[in-house]
Amino acid sequence: MLPSKQNWLDKLLNFGISEDSASNLNYKQVVNLALALLCVTDIGMMLVFAVQHAFQVVAFYAAFLALSLFGFYLHSRHYFSLVKLIVPLSTMVQIVVTSLFFFGVDSDFQWLFITVAAYAFTAFRPDEKVLRYSVILLSISLFSVCEVFPVTGVHLSPSQPGVVVVLTFLWTLFTLSVVISVVIARLRKVNDYLRILAERDELTGLANRRKVLTDAVKMYTEALFYHQPCVFAILDLDHFKRINDTFGHDAGDLVLSQISSVMRSCLNEEDAIGRYGGEEFVVIMRNTTLKEALEKMDQLRETVENTYITTEKGIVIPVTVSIGLAAISRHTKRYEDVLSLADTALYQAKKAGRNRVVSQPSIV
Numbered sequence: 364m365l366p367s368k369q370n371w372l373d374k375l376l377n378f379g380i381s382e383d384s385a386s387n388l389n390y391k392q393v394v395n396l397a398l399a400l401l402c403v404t405d406i407g408m409m410l411v412f413a414v415q416h417a418f419q420v421v422a423f424y425a426a427f428l429a430l431s432l433f434g435f436y437l438h439s440r441h442y443f444s445l446v447k448l449i450v451p452l453s454t455m456v457q458i459v460v461t462s463l464f465f466f467g468v469d470s471d472f473q474w475l476f477i478t479v480a481a482y483a484f485t486a487f488r489p490d491e492k493v494l495r496y497s498v499i500l501l502s503i504s505l506f507s508v509c510e511v512f513p514v515t516g517v518h519l520s521p522s523q524p525g526v527v528v529v530l531t532f533l534w535t536l537f538t539l540s541v542v543i544s545v546v547i548a549r550l551r552k553v554n555d556y557l558r559i560l561a562e563r564d565e566l567t568g569l570a571n572r573r574k575v576l577t578d579a580v581k582m583y584t585e586a587l588f589y590h591q592p593c594v595f596a597i598l599d600l601d602h603f604k605r606i607n608d609t610f611g612h613d614a615g616d617l618v619l620s621q622i623s624s625v626m627r628s629c630l631n632e633e634d635a636i637g638r639y640g641g642e643e644f645v646v647i648m649r650n651t652t653l654k655e656a657l658e659k660m661d662q663l664r665e666t667v668e669n670t671y672i673t674t675e676k677g678i679v680i681p682v683t684v685s686i687g688l689a690a691i692s693r694h695t696k697r698y699e700d701v702l703s704l705a706d707t708a709l710y711q712a713k714k715a716g717r718n719r720v721v722s723q724p725s726i727v
């Protein structure tokens with residue numbers, strides 16, 4: 364099967380980039396993209412001039428193609444800073460020589476300097492301002508040289524400059540849109556990653572308090588809107604302080620993370636679970652009656668009771684959980700009311716001896 368377009372693009376953008384270079388990731392990807400675009404341009408130019416039998420010019424572009432490929436090699440050998448400079452310098456030389464000596468400035472080929480400026484803005488970090496603005500200034504100067512010395516191209520017939528103008532415009536447009544779309548795609552990925560970080564509890568991998576409460580509001584509203592049953596549960600590990608005091612805080616962390624996975628595995632995809640705080644969790648079961656939720660939570664309680672957490676030192680820690688349940692009803696005006704009822708039920712479960720499930724209202 365052929366790899367998807369996204370796969371190809373990702374492979375190209377990440378060529379020669381190792382895990383440890385995450386802080387430079389976007390800049391390195393822009394350099395890879397620029398190298399790839401340079402290769403495509405050089406191959407295109409070689410074809411154009413080969414058709415015109417201008418083989419010295421073909422050799423000129425072949426040399427720059429080799430330089431770009433060497434750039435990929437250097438990149439894979441971690442000479443990133445060098446490659447980052449080779450790209451704009453190689454591009455500028457090619458644009459100047461092509462404008463002044465091959466196509467002539469009538470072709471407006473020199474407008475490709477816009478892509479060098481775009482590169483300078485996206486490939487150099489904010490702390491590399493000197494390099495960034497040097498490249499931009501050099502591009503502007505060379506562009507001005509091309510505009511001031513109106514040399515007629517030696518390789519274009521009188522009608523051809525117009526075609527080159529159109530192609531230059533299209534290639535600039537294409538290059539800029541590729542750079543912009545890559546930058547936007549990267550921003551989106553970073554954004555998604557940050558959102559996941561902001562919504563996840565680091566220790567347990569479950570949703571954190573903010574996320575599970577957002578889910579609670581959403582599921583509460585949906586249940587009211589579609590007239591579906593929905594149950595909230597608060598789960599609290601029993602005597603957790605004792606676990607910490609007896610086996611140490613690290614063992615407590617281990618219990619929290621492993622019991623979280625066990626609890627998640629007892630739920631459906633549709634159910635939401637999150638760490639409410641400390642050793643307390645919230646579960647929201649959509650489209651579930653109180654009776655069904657009681658059964659499900661009792662199974663979960665039993666599974667936790669039968670799970671023995673073993674520490675690195677081989678110490679086995681028994682864990683139990685108490686659970687309070689409450690369903691959305693016409694008496695509940697806000698999701699906080701349901702949570703508060705579930706909390707009351709949890710208190711009753713604790714008071715009645717722990718390791719049990721109690722609902723509000725209770726059903727026998």
Ligand SMILES: Nc1nc2c(ncn2[C@@H]2O[C@H](COP(=O)(O)OP(=O)(O)OP(=O)(O)O)[C@@H](O)[C@H]2O)c(=O)[nH]1
Pocket residue numbers: 566599600601602603604605607611612613614615616619640641642713717
């Ligand atoms: N290891 C560890 N302990 C935590 C964490 N968050 C909270 N705790 C501890 O959890 C304990 C909760 O204790 P309590 O609120 O007294 O509850 P409990 O001992 O479970 O007693 P009951 O709930 O009445 O069964 C406290 O000792 C907290 O320090 C955490 O992230 N890691």
